[in-house]
Structures are given as structure tokens and as C-alpha cells.
Amino acid sequence: MATAGAIEVDPALRRRLSKLTGATGSPEVDKHGVQFTRNARDYKAGQAIAFEGEEVASVLCVLDGWISLSKTxxxxxxxIIDFGLPGDIVTAVAADGTTSCLEVDALTDVTVAALSHADWERRQSASPELREMADHLAAASHARLSERMLRLGKGSAPVRIAYALLELCVRLRSIGQTQDHTFHLPLTQQHLGEFTGLSSVHVCRTLRRLSRQQIIQTEDHLDIKIIDLAALSGIAGIGPDRLQAEIVPAPMPTILAPGNG
Amino acid sequence: MATAGAIEVDPALRRRLSKLTGATGSPEVDKHGVQFTRNARDYKAGQAIAFEGEEVASVLCVLDGWISLSKTxxxxxxxIIDFGLPGDIVTAVAADGTTSCLEVDALTDVTVAALSHADWERRQSASPELREMADHLAAASHARLSERMLRLGKGSAPVRIAYALLELCVRLRSIGQTQDHTFHLPLTQQHLGEFTGLSSVHVCRTLRRLSRQQIIQTEDHLDIKIIDLAALSGIAGIGPDRLQAEIVPAPMPTILAPGNG
DNA sequence: CGACCTTTTGAAACGATTCAATACTGGTGG
DNA sequence: CCACCAGTATTGAATCGTTTCAAAAGGTCG
Structure with a gap:
């Protein structure tokens, strides 16, 4: 696998995505012994995947790792407009249908499958389940943007930070990357500032305050443990359950079933 | 027509929407002389159309007037997360597919057609053009949110106000509701504050400053005339042409053609 | 006319940013 | 192995932009 150690992906997730996109995240070996990947490409942490204004493939499927979608x-x-986590399907095209309205960057080593508009349409037409899944993912993305926009416009620094942590916790939980409200963010405080509309200095202050209040615990630069989930939810203004219903797409049993892997 | 005076809708737009949604915005008279409307409902200015957390129809088509989509x-x-203008198709459902994640309010007298998830799916399956149009509208909506989020997070008050005016000007222009960069906003400064994440007091100050600088001219509570488009674009950080490509869905000749009306 | 909402302006208070200095981390090469 | 470096985190102090509070003026409607 291209991605080194840190992030272990749920095999079911990878199976689902590979089926849908025709991509094989991990290299395969053909009959001549040559390694290849279908559709999917690997990028190193920090690498740019797409620039704003550039002509882009219609759709990006994140197979592995984190990407950021940002504007400057x-x-x-x-x-940072949104993060793309394993299993996310990102459409970065503007209304004109041809150019990207976002910059896409790899936050960790990632594996991403890029599909052309035509290819994406074909696959969706062929599979109503895929279409439905894409619709759910889009609705989830829209709901995330809305929640975040509410707090960007009207929330104080603690509200924004608490919400960001809660959102990422819920999203990571849904792909099996948390243990008991403990999770790792492959981000700097600078990133978190770009996500929450705060200066990195103020992100630091706010995190330390939450830490001193025994609401969270941080280790090793953004290994987060939520100690007092109720308090964090109180500050964020939304609880994990309602948030999950809003921003995490419902699982698709048909597609996830082992038989389809 | 239900909507009184102020806003005249492009007949082509209404034709397009009526065809797509099966709704007739203006009352029809059946053979018994009874007035009725199909699907579409009228709401008075200030009326709530949907509440957050409520079970909702999947899709709302704005036939006439302005609606606001907001969270508190x-x-x-x-x-205010977004405005719905005539011709917009709004999906306010959360990722769980059943409840609204937004509050929807009528800003003017409006005519709105509500479609169930099943109905919407059926129409989309029947008409690839409709599907494509919906995709473009969704991409436009996403691009708008992104642009706005960028300025909410990182822009000063003048940037946010200038951008808001520019965005609304571009959107109104695309539906034929501007004349020479002059347009009417059915909003209060309070609304504009809720849209830009500023207090209404600061909206007022910022508008007056733009006015004193001869960049815009205001009359009658938010009749806006953009005098110096270049200066306004400079403050907003984006020009009208690029903005239009990003946030206004491309016209769909097939659907708009008179023969299909 | 009065009641109510919106706009406008000034002054004080608040929260976040900026600047600056120090400490910590992981990676590199002598 | 240690020294060094660049990037990151942390903390304090000064500054800046926006909010809040308050008061007055304008507009609309019964």
C-alpha cells in the first residue's frame, strides 16, 4: 500500500470504493509481473493535487489518507473549505463544469482516484446504488459546509474549535478511525486555523484552554482525546448524534455487502 | 400571479421550471372554473417554509420570489447559508435523507414547488437534461458556499459586503433582474448581516463607507447601484466574469428552447 | 397620530490578531 | 553522538477591527 503506517483503512471501505470507481488502491501485478494501479494515483504528504482555475477531472475519490480542499x-x-477523508467523493468543479473552484492538497500520503465527467456519469448510470451514494455524500458535504459556515459567521473561537474537533471525531468514527473518542489529526495548528478562520496563535490558546478545563487532552501535536464529550458538545452547540445524522452519509448495505467486494 | 409587483420573472425561466417540476406557478382554471395550482404553493413574505430538524420534502423549486436558507x-x-432565487432548486435534507438541516423562510412573497424524494428521482430518471441541470445547480450552490466561506473566515467587513453585493448582482443578472448594475435586494441590513456574519450596525457603516467612496450608491433601503465595478471587484477579491463562471449554472438550451415551454 | 421597525452615528468594551521572544520537535549532516 | 536547522507550539503585550450599547432620525402602516 502506498500510504505508510499511520492510517489503517477499513477494508470494507476500500472494497466499496474500488468497486465503484474501478480503482485499485493497492498496486496489482499483471501477468507479466508489472506493478500497476488502475485509475488511482498516489501523492505524497504536502503535494498539490489540483489548483484553482485549472481544468480538472470531474470527480476525486479518496481511497486513502487526508486531502484538503481550500481557497485563498x-x-x-x-x-480550508473541507477535508476529504477515506471514502469521500469530491467534486471540485465550478458551475461551468470544466475548471476547479478549489485547490486540492494532500495532507498525508494519499491514494486518490480521478474520474472524468463522462466516466463518472457512465458509472452512475450503470449503478443506481452508486448514484444514491454520491447523492448522500453530496448532501453530507453540503450539511458540513452549512454547519461550519454558521460557526464561522456567528461563533466565537471556542465554538469553532469545539465544533471542528467534534466534526472530525464523528467523521473519523464513521470510518473506524477513533477509539473511545481518541483520534489523530494529521494537521498543524496552522491547518486548524485555516479550517476555523482563526490565527494559528489563537488556535493554540483555545486548545490549551480546553485542555486546562479538562474537556480535551492533547498529545504529540494533535492526538486528541475528548474527555468531556458533553461539555465539548455544549460549546460546539450540537451533539455527536445529531451531527452524525446530518453530516455522515448513511451506510449503503447493498454496496458494502461482502459479496460485492 | 401570487407575487405582488416588485419582482418580474423571466417567462423562459418560469417555463423551464414548470416543465421540470410539473408545477404551474400561476393558478390555472379547470373546466369547472375552479382555480388551482399543481404542486406549487405560495407563501407570504416573512413566512416560514420549513424548520430545521423537521421532516421535509426532498426538494424545493423556487418559481418566484426570494427565500433564505439559514441556521441558528x-x-x-x-x-443565512444561502438565498434561493427564482430558478433555484434547493435540497435542504441532511445526510440521513429525511430531515431538514436548514430553516427555510420566505423573504418576499414566493411561489415554491415541493417535490418528494421519490417524485424528484422519477423526474430526474425520465429526463437526463433535468439531471444535468440539477447537477449544475448543485455545483453552483457548492461554489457559492465555498466563496462565501473563504470570506467569512478570512475577509474583513468590506470584503464580505463587497462580495455579497457582487454575488447577488451576478446572480440577479443571470435571471434578468438587473439593469446596468442596478438591482433591488428584498433584504434588511439585518439580513445582510446574517448573510455576511456581521452585525447590522457594521453592515450599515460598511455600506455607507462604500457609498462615500463612490463605489456603490444606495437608495430606498437596498436599491443598489454599482458605480465602480472594478473597485468593488477589487475589494471582493474576484471579478464578475470569473464569479459568474463559478456560481451561475450554465444555461440549458435544450430545456430553455421555446418548443419545450 | 402613535407604534414599530429600520437605519444611522458615536463611544466604550471586547475578542482576535499581530508582533515578538522562547521552547520544543524531528530530521540532517558533520 | 551531538550540533544544527527548519518548522511548530507556546506565551505575553500591544494593536486593531468588530461588537455592543445607546440615542436619535427616518420610514411605514394601522
Whole structure:
């Protein structure tokens, strides 16, 4: 597998995505002994995957690792619009259908499958389940943006940070990457600032305050443990259950069934 | 027509939507002389159309007038996530597919057609053009949220206000509701504050400053005339042309053609 | 006309940013 | 192995932009 150690992906997730996109995240060996991957490409942490304004493939499927979708203002200030986690399907095209309206970057080593508009359409037409899954993922993405926008516009720093941690916890939980409200974020405080619209300095202060209040515990630069989930939810203004219903796409049993892997 | 005076809708737009949704915005008279409308419902300005957390129809088509899509924090602070203008198709459902993750309100008298998930699916399956149009509208909506989120997170008050005016100008232009960069917003400064994440007081100050700088001209509570488009674009950090490509769905000649009306 | 909502402006208070200095981390090469 | 480096985290102090509070003016409607 391309991605080194840190992130272990749920095999069911990978199976689902491989089936849907025709991509094989891990290299296969053909009959001549040559390694290849179908559709999927690997990128190293920190690498740019797509630039704003560039012509892009219609759809990106994240097979492995984290990507960030961001935009920058003329003065260089960057806003992370969303994170792409394993299992996410990202459409970064603008309304004109051809150019990207977002910059896409690899936060960790990642494996990403890029599909053309035509290819994506073909696959969706062939599989109503895929279409439904894509619709759910899009609805989840939209709901995430809305929740975040609410807090960007009207929330204080603690609200934004608490919400960000809660959102990422819920999303990671849904793909099996948390244990008892403990999880790792492959981010710097700078990233978290770009995500929450705060300066990295203020992110630091706010995290330390939450830490001193025994609401979270941090280790090793953003290994997060949520100690007091109720308190964190209280600050964020939403609980994990309602948040999950809103921003995590419902599992698709048909597609996830072992027989389809 | 249900909507009084202020907003005149492009007949082509209404034709397009009526065909797609099966709704007739204006009352029809059946053979018994009884007035009726199919699917579409009218709401008065200020009326709530849907509440957050409520079970909702999957899709709302705005036939006439403005609606706002908003969320509120526990302390009562509200953020307007997006406006729905004539011709927009709004899906307010959360990822769970059943409940609304947004509050929907009528800003003017409006005519809105509500479609169930099943109905919407059926229509999309029957018409690839409809599916494509819906995809474009969704991409446009996503691009709008992204642009706005960038400025909510990283932009100063003038940037946010300038962008909001520019976005609304571009959107209104695309449905024929501007004349020479002059347009009417059916909003209060309070609304504009909820849209831009600013207090209404600061919206006022910022508008007056833009006005004093001869960049815009305001009359009659939010009749806006953009005098210096270049300057406004400069502040907003994006020009009208690029913005239009990003956030306005491409017209669909097949559907808009008179023969299909 | 009065009641109510919206806009406008000033002054004080608050929260977040910026600047700056120090400490910590992991990786590199002598 | 240690020294060094660049990037990151942490903390304090000063500054800045926005909010809040308050008061007055304008508009609309019964």
C-alpha cells in the first residue's frame, strides 16, 4: 500500500470504493509481473493535487489518507473549505463544469482516484446504488459546509474549535478511525486555523484552554482525546448524534455487502 | 400571479421550471372554473417554509420570489447559508435523507414547488437534461458556499459586503433582474448581516463607507447601484466574469428552447 | 397620530490578531 | 553522538477591527 503506517483503512471501505470507481488502491501485478494501479494515483504528504482555475477531472475519490480542499484570498490568506477523508467523493468543479473552484492538497500520503465527467456519469448510470451514494455524500458535504459556515459567521473561537474537533471525531468514527473518542489529526495548528478562520496563535490558546478545563487532552501535536464529550458538545452547540445524522452519509448495505467486494 | 409587483420573472425561466417540476406557478382554471395550482404553493413574505430538524420534502423549486436558507446557534444568532432565487432548486435534507438541516423562510412573497424524494428521482430518471441541470445547480450552490466561506473566515467587513453585493448582482443578472448594475435586494441590513456574519450596525457603516467612496450608491433601503465595478471587484477579491463562471449554472438550451415551454 | 421597525452615528468594551521572544520537535549532516 | 536547522507550539503585550450599547432620525402602516 502506498500510504505508510499511520492510517489503517477499513477494508470494507476500500472494497466499496474500488468497486465503484474501478480503482485499485493497492498496486496489482499483471501477468507479466508489472506493478500497476488502475485509475488511482498516489501523492505524497504536502503535494498539490489540483489548483484553482485549472481544468480538472470531474470527480476525486479518496481511497486513502487526508486531502484538503481550500481557497485563498488575494492577500494569501487561505481557507480550508473541507477535508476529504477515506471514502469521500469530491467534486471540485465550478458551475461551468470544466475548471476547479478549489485547490486540492494532500495532507498525508494519499491514494486518490480521478474520474472524468463522462466516466463518472457512465458509472452512475450503470449503478443506481452508486448514484444514491454520491447523492448522500453530496448532501453530507453540503450539511458540513452549512454547519461550519454558521460557526464561522456567528461563533466565537471556542465554538469553532469545539465544533471542528467534534466534526472530525464523528467523521473519523464513521470510518473506524477513533477509539473511545481518541483520534489523530494529521494537521498543524496552522491547518486548524485555516479550517476555523482563526490565527494559528489563537488556535493554540483555545486548545490549551480546553485542555486546562479538562474537556480535551492533547498529545504529540494533535492526538486528541475528548474527555468531556458533553461539555465539548455544549460549546460546539450540537451533539455527536445529531451531527452524525446530518453530516455522515448513511451506510449503503447493498454496496458494502461482502459479496460485492 | 401570487407575487405582488416588485419582482418580474423571466417567462423562459418560469417555463423551464414548470416543465421540470410539473408545477404551474400561476393558478390555472379547470373546466369547472375552479382555480388551482399543481404542486406549487405560495407563501407570504416573512413566512416560514420549513424548520430545521423537521421532516421535509426532498426538494424545493423556487418559481418566484426570494427565500433564505439559514441556521441558528443556540444563543439565537442566525446565519443565512444561502438565498434561493427564482430558478433555484434547493435540497435542504441532511445526510440521513429525511430531515431538514436548514430553516427555510420566505423573504418576499414566493411561489415554491415541493417535490418528494421519490417524485424528484422519477423526474430526474425520465429526463437526463433535468439531471444535468440539477447537477449544475448543485455545483453552483457548492461554489457559492465555498466563496462565501473563504470570506467569512478570512475577509474583513468590506470584503464580505463587497462580495455579497457582487454575488447577488451576478446572480440577479443571470435571471434578468438587473439593469446596468442596478438591482433591488428584498433584504434588511439585518439580513445582510446574517448573510455576511456581521452585525447590522457594521453592515450599515460598511455600506455607507462604500457609498462615500463612490463605489456603490444606495437608495430606498437596498436599491443598489454599482458605480465602480472594478473597485468593488477589487475589494471582493474576484471579478464578475470569473464569479459568474463559478456560481451561475450554465444555461440549458435544450430545456430553455421555446418548443419545450 | 402613535407604534414599530429600520437605519444611522458615536463611544466604550471586547475578542482576535499581530508582533515578538522562547521552547520544543524531528530530521540532517558533520 | 551531538550540533544544527527548519518548522511548530507556546506565551505575553500591544494593536486593531468588530461588537455592543445607546440615542436619535427616518420610514411605514394601522
Amino acid at each position: 484570498l488575494e492577500d494569501g490568506e487561505r481557507q | 446557534l443556540e444563543d439565537g444568532e442566525r446565519q
